[in-house]
Amino acid sequence: MLEIKNLQAGIEDKPILKGIDLSVNAGEVHAIMGPNGSGKSTLASVLAGRDGYDVTGGKVLLQDDDLLDLAPEERAREGVFLAFQYPVEIPGVNSAYFLRSAVNEIRKHRGEEELDAMNFLKAVKAKMKELGLSEDFLKRPVNAGFSGGEKKRNEILQMAMLNPKLAVLDETDSGLDIDALRIVADGVNRLKGTDNAQVVITHYQRLLDYIVPDFVHVLYDGRIIKSGDKTLAHELEEKGYDWLIRDAA
Amino acid sequence: MSAHTDTIDEFVASDYKYGFVTDIESESLEPGLNEDVVRFISAKKNEPEWLLEWRLKALRHFEKMESPTWPHVKYPPVDFQDISYYSAPKKKGDGPKSLDEVDPKLLETYEKLGVPLHERARLAGVAVDAVFDSESIGTTFKEDLARAGVIFCSISEAVQEHPELVKKYLGTVVPYTDNFYATLNSAVFSDGSFVYIPKGTRCPMELSTYFRINAANTGQFERTLIVAEESSHVSYLEGCTAPMRDENQLHAAVVELVALDNAEIKYSTVQNWYPGDEEGRGGIYNFVTKRGICKTNAKISWTQVETGSAITWKYPSVILQGDNSIGEFYSVALTNKAQQADTGTKMVHIGKNTRSTIVSKGISAGRGQNSYRGLVQVGKKATNARNFSQCDSLLIGDKCGAHTFPYIEAKNPSASIEHEATTSKIGEDQIFYCNQRGLEPQDAVNMIVNGFCKEVFRELPMEFAVEAQKLLDVSLEGSVG
Numbered sequence: 001m002l003e004i005k006n007l008q009a010g011i012e013d014k015p016i017l018k019g020i021d022l023s024v025n026a027g028e029v030h031a032i033m034g035p036n037g038s039g040k041s042t043l044a045s046v047l048a049g050r051d052g053y054d055v056t057g058g059k060v061l062l063q064d065d066d067l068l069d070l071a072p073e074e075r076a077r078e079g080v081f082l083a084f085q086y087p088v089e090i091p092g093v094n095s096a097y098f099l100r101s102a103v104n105e106i107r108k109h110r111g112e113e114e115l116d117a118m119n120f121l122k123a124v125k126a127k128m129k130e131l132g133l134s135e136d137f138l139k140r141p142v143n144a145g146f147s148g149g150e151k152k153r154n155e156i157l158q159m160a161m162l163n164p165k166l167a168v169l170d171e172t173d174s175g176l177d178i179d180a181l182r183i184v185a186d187g188v189n190r191l192k193g194t195d196n197a198q199v200v201i202t203h204y205q206r207l208l209d210y211i212v213p214d215f216v217h218v219l220y221d222g223r224i225i226k227s228g229d230k231t232l233a234h235e236l237e238e239k240g241y242d243w244l245i246r247d248a249a
Numbered sequence: 250m251s252a253h254t255d256t257i258d259e260f261v262a263s264d265y266k267y268g269f270v271t272d273i274e275s276e277s278l279e280p281g282l283n284e285d286v287v288r289f290i291s292a293k294k295n296e297p298e299w300l301l302e303w304r305l306k307a308l309r310h311f312e313k314m315e316s317p318t319w320p321h322v323k324y325p326p327v328d329f330q331d332i333s334y335y336s337a338p339k340k341k342g343d344g345p346k347s348l349d350e351v352d353p354k355l356l357e358t359y360e361k362l363g364v365p366l367h368e369r370a371r372l373a374g375v376a377v378d379a380v381f382d383s384e385s386i387g388t389t390f391k392e393d394l395a396r397a398g399v400i401f402c403s404i405s406e407a408v409q410e411h412p413e414l415v416k417k418y419l420g421t422v423v424p425y426t427d428n429f430y431a432t433l434n435s436a437v438f439s440d441g442s443f444v445y446i447p448k449g450t451r452c453p454m455e456l457s458t459y460f461r462i463n464a465a466n467t468g469q470f471e472r473t474l475i476v477a478e479e480s481s482h483v484s485y486l487e488g489c490t491a492p493m494r495d496e497n498q499l500h501a502a503v504v505e506l507v508a509l510d511n512a513e514i515k516y517s518t519v520q521n522w523y524p525g526d527e528e529g530r531g532g533i534y535n536f537v538t539k540r541g542i543c544k545t546n547a548k549i550s551w552t553q554v555e556t557g558s559a560i561t562w563k564y565p566s567v568i569l570q571g572d573n574s575i576g577e578f579y580s581v582a583l584t585n586k587a588q589q590a591d592t593g594t595k596m597v598h599i600g601k602n603t604r605s606t607i608v609s610k611g612i613s614a615g616r617g618q619n620s621y622r623g624l625v626q627v628g629k630k631a632t633n634a635r636n637f638s639q640c641d642s643l644l645i646g647d648k649c650g651a652h653t654f655p656y657i658e659a660k661n662p663s664a665s666i667e668h669e670a671t672t673s674k675i676g677e678d679q680i681f682y683c684n685q686r687g688l689e690p691q692d693a694v695n696m697i698v699n700g701f702c703k704e705v706f707r708e709l710p711m712e713f714a715v716e717a718q719k720l721l722d723v724s725l726e727g728s729v730g
Contacts, residue, residue, distance in 0.1 A: 048685050071684070077687045084685075093700035098683075101688060102687050105687035
């Protein structure tokens with residue numbers, strides 16, 4: 001599904017990612033953990049194509065496409081979804097309208113018929129019920145005036161509606177209370193299927209009590225210094241990162 | 250790395266769809282401004298003596314005035330002797346008696362502008378007065394309106410058919426001495442629309458005037474007068490376009506609204522004069538005076554969407570003379586390329602319990618400069634006057650500017666005046682967020698801008714709200730690289 005080969009990237013002249021290799025198969029959930037400043041969010045940004053990062057080497061293949069050749073909206077249409085650490089507010093733009101535009105851009109790209117307002121509403125309301133979200137979300141402007149938890153839940157709703165091949169969750173758990181965390185985790189678990197994959201970036205092991213990863217990777221100083229299964233997360237919880245960093249040095 | 254480096258930094262030309270020229274023989278005056286020109290225009294229109302006198306008084310007054318320098322706009326001085334003050338499509342014989350006799354080229358022009366004056370207009374349910382350069386070329390739905398007692402015609406026609414009404418109200422809201430451009434207009438105004446709604450009548454349809462400047466080196470000086478008798482109601486819309494030319498053209502209009510007791514006038518403008526190119530060459534100088542007066546319990550509401558013109562200089566105002574009267578101003582002003590706008594409103598509270606609301610949304614892109622200038626004035630006797638003002642500015646890119654000049658004068662201690670202002674920038678992160686959901690950068694900008702303008706758009710009549718949104722999209726075309 002996703003093949004990252006020796007990816008190097010930075011901001012201006014400062015290298016941040018110093019050669020990342022990662023292979024994610026369909027049906028898998030990978031967790032990427034690591035201390036602050038290790039390059040976790042940079043990795044998410046580079047995968048989605050955010051401006052301001054210079055890719056200096058390596059490849060990122062989603063199925064057969066090299067993502068790095070595509071504009072951010074093209075990556076989105078190919079099935080890359082980034083759940084933002086800080087979802088952006090767009091005042092005055094109705095959430096339902098925004099989401100329908102996004103859904104239809106992606107449907108158009110896939111050669112599917114666009115959803116009219118009625119069918120979209122039906123679909124989104126069903127999804128909201130599944131996720132336990134309140135319908136007044138749809139009437140409000142995109143993320144404007146939302147609490148931190150509401151913003152994250154809105155990300156999960158968008159993810160559920162866009163049905164991505166590759167979902168990258170960038171510290172989606174930060175600042176969430178336990179109820180919100182459950183909703184977010186539940187959304188991710190519902191999405192999980194044999195034809196998609198998820199990369200969950202998190203600072204804490206807490207989220208991994210709810211989303212059980214197939215693989216856990218530790219990112220430090222722009223490199224993956226350790227990979228393992230879910231037990232690695234528990235080990236990190238107990239021992240912290242220092243022992244790994246010492247080993248890596 | 251991606252094709253979208255500096256997403257909101259690059260600005261390329263967007264196409265102005267209405268920039269074509271209609272090839273039609275017209276009758277134009279030689280450039281120049283003097284008494285003969287004023288007499289010519291007045292004679293051409295077969296005007297009564299009092300109106301000619303009024304024009305001449307304005308001309309004499311104008312000759313003593315100097316053009317204002319306080320607006321926050323820059324342009325070379327206008328040579329008023331270099332402008333032709335009258336141009337009209339040449340008439341065959343006595344001129345058209347009905348729309349069926351109007352030159353097909355003119356009808357085609359309006360068709361191309363999306364303002365059909367023929368059969369299809371009937372479906373639209375909107376009565377249109379079409380003004381081409383200095384002349385009104387026709388008004389639709391006249392008979393239907395006449396049955397309701399509504400008069401809707403060109404002001405030249407009103408001078409002939411209803412001189413008593415014109416004489417009673419012309420210049421009562423904007424006197425000929427009012428300001429530089431209004432005085433010029435009073436001397437040389439050529440045509441415009443006239444609306445009269447009788448007592449207790451709700452105008453059965455939307456009224457609309459479509460202004461088109463076609464001829465080169467011509468100024469357009471239209472004068473619009475709307476009188477709403479007691480307890481009447483009217484909604485009026487004006488639209489404007491002009492061909493693309495390298496020279497600047499002057500448009501100095503005057504609009505007067507009179508809302509008598511319990512009457513309501515809703516006046517909407519979608520202004521899309523040619524804005525000039527990226528370098529600031531060409532485009533319309535839109536120097537306009539618009540003002541309304543409200544008697545007891547009356548209401549006047551101005552809604553404007555301004556996307557065109559090289560320079561916009563206008564302050565649709567309301568004089569709240571009657572007790573309990575209401576004034577509203579909703580505005581979206583967009584400046585892209587090298588456009589400049591200095592626009593806002595004046596709310597003059599004279600009566601008791603008068604209320605006013607101002608919502609201004611300024612959008613600056615390219616090298617556009619956008620200023621809000623507003624005055625809220627509360628007189629000594631205006632007990633319990635209330636005003637709420639909200640001025641928001643949105644910046645796209647880093648070469649444009651937004652400025653706010655709010656003036657508040659309160660002479661009555663019971664007045665309540667609130668002013669809120671915000672300036673925000675369309676962030677790369679907002680655009681990226683939309684991109685990440687599959688939306689094109691341009692669609693993202695359009696969506697963000699439309700969201701920003703929502704409070705104003707919802708004040709527009711339904712069919713025009715859609716138009717306005719499209720217009721904004723077109724005006725922002727190329728605003729992201």
